[in-house]
Amino acid sequence: MRYRLTFMTGMAVGYVLGARAGRERYEQLRKWAQRLAQNPAVRNTAESAAHGGRQAAVKALEKVRPLRERIGQREERGMEEDDWGTSNT
Template identity: 55%
Template sequence: MRYRVVFIVGLAVGYVLGTRAGRERYEQIKRLAQRVADNPKVQEAAGLVGARASQVASKAKDRVGEKMPFIPSARSDNSAGGGPGNGLTPTARVGTPTTERGGSTL
C-alpha cells in the first residue's frame, strides 16, 4: 500500500511539473509564431501568395466555364435560378400511376 501512495504522489508531482514546463514551452512557441506572422516580409509574401492563388482560381473558373457551360456554378453570368436560362435542362415530371391517385385503370 505504501508503494502505491508513493507512486501516486510521484505521478501527481510529475504531472504538475510537466504541465508547468509544457505551458511555458507552449507560450514560447506561441510568441515566436506571432513574431514571425507580424514580420513585414512574411506578410508581403503572404499577400503575393494570396494574389497568385486568386489569379489561378479565376483562370480555373473560366476554363471550367468554357469546358462545361451546362454547370450553373461554372457559368460566367451566374444565372443559377430556377427560371429559363439557368443552364439546366428541364427534367420530366415523374408522376404516379392513375390507380395510386384513386382513378380507374379502365
Template identity: 55%
Template sequence: MRYKVTFMLGVAVGYVVGTRAGRERYEQMKKSARDLAQNPAVRNAAETAGHTGRAFAGKAFAAVGDKVGGVVPPSLAGRVRGLRDRVGGGGGGAEDEWGTSNT
C-alpha cells in the first residue's frame, strides 16, 4: 500500500510540475530527445545492442533447442530463424524498416 501511495504522489507531483512548465518546455524537451535519438553515436550504440541481442537470442534458441528437441513450437522457431537471417544475412549497408543501416 505504501508503494501505491508513493507512486500516486509522484504522478501528482509530476503532473503539477509538468503543467506549470507549459507547452514551451515540453517542446524543448521533445526537441532535445529527438536530437539525442538522431545522434550518430546513439544510433550506432542502439544498433549494436540490437545486433548483439539478436545474436544472443539465436544462440540461446540453439542451446535450448538442442536440450528440448522438437518441442519448440513452429511459430517460435520461425521467429528465431527470421532473427538469424537479419543478423547473418548482410544487407550491405541497406536500411531496414526503422531507417537504420545494417552495417
C-alpha cells in the first residue's frame, strides 16, 4: 500500500509539473491535495509513520552506541596492535 501511495503521489507531482492543462486544472489539483492533506486518516497515518521512524532511530542508536564506546576505548589504547597507517618500506 505504501508503494502504491508513493507511486500515485509521484504521478500527481509529475502531472502537475509537466502538464499543460492550464491554471484551472492546476487549481483543481491543488485543492484536491489540500483536502487530502487535511484528511484525518492521512494525518494519522503520517503521524504514526513519523512515530515509527523515531522509534527505529532510537533502536538504531541503541545498537550503535556500544560500538562507538568500543571504538573510543580502542583509540585511547592506541593503534599499535592493528596499525593500518603508512609504512616506511
